Amino acid sequence: MELVASIVSGVVIETGRVLCRSIYSKIKNTVEDSGAVEHIPGPSIRDQTPASESLARTMTLLSDLKVQRIGIWGMGGIGKTTLNANIKKIQTQIADRLNLEAKKGESLERLAGRLYQRLQCEEKFLLILDDVWEKIDLDRLGIPWLEFGTGSKIILTTRFRDVCRYMKTDVDVKLEGLNDEEAWELFSLNAGDVVNLEHLRPLAKAIVKECCGLPLAITTVGAATRGKTMVALWEDALNELRRSRPCIGGIEDEVYKPLKWSYDTLQGKNTKPCFLYCALFPEDFSIEIKELVQYWLAEGLIDEQETYEDSVNRGIALIEYMKDSCLLQDGTREDTVKMHDIVRDVALWIASSSEDGCKSLVCSGMGLSDISVDKFSNSLQRISFMNNKITKLPDCSIECSKASTLLLQGNPPLDSIPERFFQGFGALKVLNMSGTSISSLPLSLLQLGDLRALLLRYCSNLEELPPLGGLSRLIVLDLCATRIRELPSGMENLSNLRQLNLSYTKYLKTIQSGIIPRLYCLESLDMRRCGYQLRSKEVIEEEQEELQTSFEELVCLERLLVLSIRLDRIPYDSPKNLSWINRLRRFQLYIGSQAYLLSPTGHEERRVTIGGLDLSTKWIGWLLSNASSFVLISCWKLNQMLENLAINSVGSFACLKSLTIATSDSSFRPGGGCAAPYDLLPNLEELHLEQLTSMESISELVGHLGLRFLRLRLIEVTWCSNMKYLLSCHSLIQTLPNLEVIEISSCGELNEIFKYPSLQTIAPYPVVPNLQTLKLENLPKLRTLCKDEKIWPRLRHVDVIKCDLLRKLPLTVQNAANMKEIRGEAQWWNALDWDADTTRSSLQPYFFSS
Template identity: 60%
Template sequence: MEVVGAAVGALVTTTSELLYSCVSSKTKTTFNLHSNLAAVDLQMKSLKDRREEVKGETEAAKKEGNKIRSEVVTWLQDVETLQPGVDAIQGQMVNNKKPSRCFLNCRERYRASREVEKTLEEIKRLLLVAEKFNHDVVCRTGVPRAVEHIPGPSIRGQTTASKKLDEIRKALDDGFNRIGIWGLGGVGKTTLVKNLNNELKKASAQPFGIVIWATVSKNVVIKNVQTQIAERLNLGVKMEESVQRMASRLYERLENEEKFLLILDDVWEKIDLDTLGVPGPDVHKGCKILLTSRLMEVCRAMTTDLEIKIEVLNDDEAWQLFCQKAGDVAHLEEIKPLAEAIVKECCRLPLAIITVGAAMRKKTEVVLWKYALDQLRRSVPFIKGIEAEVYKPLRLSYDSLQGNNIKSCFLYCCLFPEDFAISIRDLVRYWRAEGLIGEGQNWEDMDEGISLIENLKDSCLLEEGPHRETVKMHDVVRDVAIWISSTSEDGCKSLVRSGIGLSEISVGEFSNSNSLDRVSFMGNNITRLPDCMIQCSKASVLLLGDNDALDTVPEKFLQGFEALKVLDLSETSIRSLPHSLLQLRDLRVLLLWNCSNLEELPSLGTLTKLQDLDLCGTCIANLPRGIENLSELRVLKLDGTGELKSIQPGIISKLSSLESLSICGSGFCFRLKGEEDGRATFEELKLSFNRLHYLRISLNGIPWEKIRRSFLDK
């Protein structure tokens, strides 16, 4: 009986436990009804939001001609199927906010609770599935789309850019296989080519089987460019794969394309297509290459068939672009003149206009616009973003310059006023005086200087000037050059205050003057200079020309410039020069042309390193004393010296290094032997003939036959 009792007891216990477990589970499900209903409501809202996102993504993908992934389609169908059941549950929740808790209603409550629980599980599953395809709704096949849209600003309404776009499209149609798009940084090359890409996407008849875009950038990494091409072709990318192996795979894949266009954006150096893995136009008749670069030299190195230079906007386009970025505030009566002046300072460069316009957006305080204009005129990158978005990108062009002293030569150009037509001949004489180009060449040999200037033009850092044999700097490029030179530690640190309307120079301008290498106050309205010593012991250049009202150079002013190599006082009203000039023992170039009030110079005999003396248009009656001691003088210009009546015999012949002599429109003329009357003769010139490379003199009615006999006949 005890055994039977124990067995019965155990059976009762087990049955009780099972019954308890079952009742407990159902009870838990039943009593979780309210919390599960709330969870269904909350989770369903999330599911609906996600459904709308996916619907939008699929509709956009369909418009682009893409096929939607099957799992995405199934997911949307499952959500739609689930919706009626959820609506019914939510309706019941509204109609029966306080369900009966009586024992007789338990079975019904359990059934409802179980249904809600299953619905909640399904909602969670669908949300989890949505996370897995993570906005990627397009079916990935082995065949990529012919053209992919590349986001970027539109050039609609920009006549200049639209014409260039038409020119590029025509070039592609006309059979050019390698096209180089080049121009100044920030001028809109990338924007233009993005618009080309997107126009090709809209074309009814696709001219290419595939258009591939790859951004190259400075300090190119071939593997990175290969990766961009491979991803565009839907080729698998293996990071451990060598450049050579990937090149082979790319080559094989592109060989199978009947026609393709490869766009290489922002190219800074030659890229070997074989190394990249691209069958070029020489071996693949359907291949076309389009590249953008700041450097014409890169286009040449890539053997382009056609080079298209992108120019800045016209005035109307520049204003419209600025207003687009700055907003309606630019049209306010008191602000519009300032806004127009700011646009002018941006010199029609799109990148600068966009950056400055965005910085001034919705600023209604006139004082802020005045301050912005003043800072832009001073070439100060005060506007938020202008240094990072304009100056630093343009500095890349400067950093890429290669060759001895070319960077220093470039920075020299910012010493001149804004929009100044820089004489190529003058620029070369400055460079030579500072030893930046070959001093051993004869003074009139311009080849090295012209080659360097062409290099800077090909880099879009210099432009053709408005007059023959002149160049100029784009205003924004000049601002960047001033910005660089203001902090340079490479012997080019400069104080540039040229062409800004100064009436006087304050001592405060020369803070940290001992670190300055170049100083320019050209093209102002300066009436007087500081009457004290300015300590600029390192400065090799001082440009004070084109200050019409300046009539005096104080004695003390030049005493602190003992290292000067170039001194320009041309086109001023000075009447004399201080004796402190004679302390400039390293001076190479002294420019005094068009100093129409200058009647006399101090003795120049101590300036033994002087190589270039320009006295054109002065009122001197005699050559400076001691000039015969200038054994290194190579250029002497005396054109337009109407008051010059005499050059003593023997002076010209003593200038043993003289290579260029110009005396036209002068009161002096050389005499024939026997007619010298105490003046220099043609025979004296004959002694210098072997070393003179340039001679320009007035004959003043002397018969040519006499000159031929006395001067040219051997």
């Protein structure tokens, strides 16, 4: 193999450079006798496990004939200069490696032609492009198109995932940081034996932790502290790292500036301020993506799209762009994002000296109990004291006339706001005081005429707000889990409000009629677990409460897209009058007194939950027509409801993907002549059944609704005490082609999963050909899964707990190729019957005793 070139004019990833050197070494050792590889000495990859793992994977990919282009990407780690993507320069470098003289005055096209002819003479070649910052046109370089199966490869390293995409790589390898043990070994190597001194070791450990696994930072700080034995010097180094100050020798040039290059290359209007905004949060903090986008939108960093939802999507796209540039990474929870600690330090370094109007004061997560007035100045634009232990705010007017964001959330001891405190924040657009103990807000809040986002969620002592009518620019108002009993006066004047969160306001008992319809721009209304329950206008009039808002008033919200509300009963209005629900992108309707008892399931974007109602005479067809998830809890006369659906439905309910029925003693056995003639739920993917004490089999539902389960992916059944078998496989249902998960627990009478009628011939193919997960627990009478079926070919996870009579699993030696784990009691495992001894031995490595 001809090693054509390694274009290294500035390596951005320390482990990336090490990886490239190691690839050289590996290939050299492989084909050394051919003399085709030019060996270039470089740093060793030894003792850097993430790099070693990446090397191993890359070497495997080099042997894979299906892979032609390999992208290696990750956070910036070291670099002197950026790659000048000049085609002529790169051509010349490649030509030098091939001993081709680049003739003076030779055109790009002519040199490209000579390179092409030269490379065509090679049986296979490897081209390594290191530190690529933008797309390189390989055709213009003269690199032949890599034909499948030839073994020729191109490897590129970059900070940016988009470069991999633009270069059409087949496989991308992301380089991660070092773990704690590896980081300590690398630091010790650079700092020397002083790290083992008893009085320095704790400080050394703390410094390594601050470097957060970034090899370059570890190497630079280690070298700067090498041989130093004075505790004061080590303490100073630790403090400087914690304060994000690049005072340690080499940190600014060797760590901060290379990472700043990634910041400097960010494209797009306001992308850089959006990135710097992320540094307002504490170190290693997982930021809720939607909350972050709220801030950006309120600050004007994201252009207002046609809808708030579109703006959120624009913000999510921006976050993905920064993740692909290795400036952000996934948080520890779903739908969150965070900054690597060193990247955050660089962002704070940039923001602290910014001349483009982004200067920030960040004191988040530092354990502060009070705020010094001296920290504030008129030059500040963003201020964060979130997640501290602040007990009081300065009782004076603070001059921060340019500040647009003030984050004070997460300070539980804070119980009051001095009247004068807000007077100097005239330009404020974002104010977050969530999670504090304040019981009221000062009237000086009304002076914040530019305020766009007021966030007060989980202020559990907050009982009242001043009149908000003067805050006409407000677009987000979050009062989640406060103690308010009524909406603040002047709410009807918030004509620009787009998002109103009243969830978990259990003390809210009244909403005056006429307020909601005047919020003309409202796009999101969240009233989950709100104390106020919407009723129909007819019911309100019957109960002589004409001053209360009604369900019908929501029709006036023409821009509404997201809705979560409580209703006391199923609306009786005609489907035509309820057509406005069709335009909603997401909704959650909780109908009845017990509509909150179950946790969310899948497909929550359009969920209807009905709890504690008699459904014998209710027509729910219009709800099923719009819902993606339908939940019935503690309702009665369900059989009559199902018969009503079977008889009166015109067409199927194609939107429904998840069905949950819980806590009912209704019989589901269909009466004569009331079975649906076709599948009413053709796209059902999830079926959840819980505490249905009279149900003997899911086949009862099949009979009512004509179900075929052609798209069903998950079945979950628990505490159905009278269930005898799961499903009867008859002429209509002989296989569940897409079922992937079966979970059954605490069904004391269950003795079989899939049952065939006695005279029916068993199908020649498995009933569950794609089942991957099988979880069975506390089924004391279960004896068989499916009679005479020898194999469920795709099983990967099997859990069998307290199913002592089950003696055979549908597994053969073929299952070992896909199996990940089998869990159960050792006694049960040892008593199983197998088709052959080889089956047991092949699956034994995957068994774990529980």
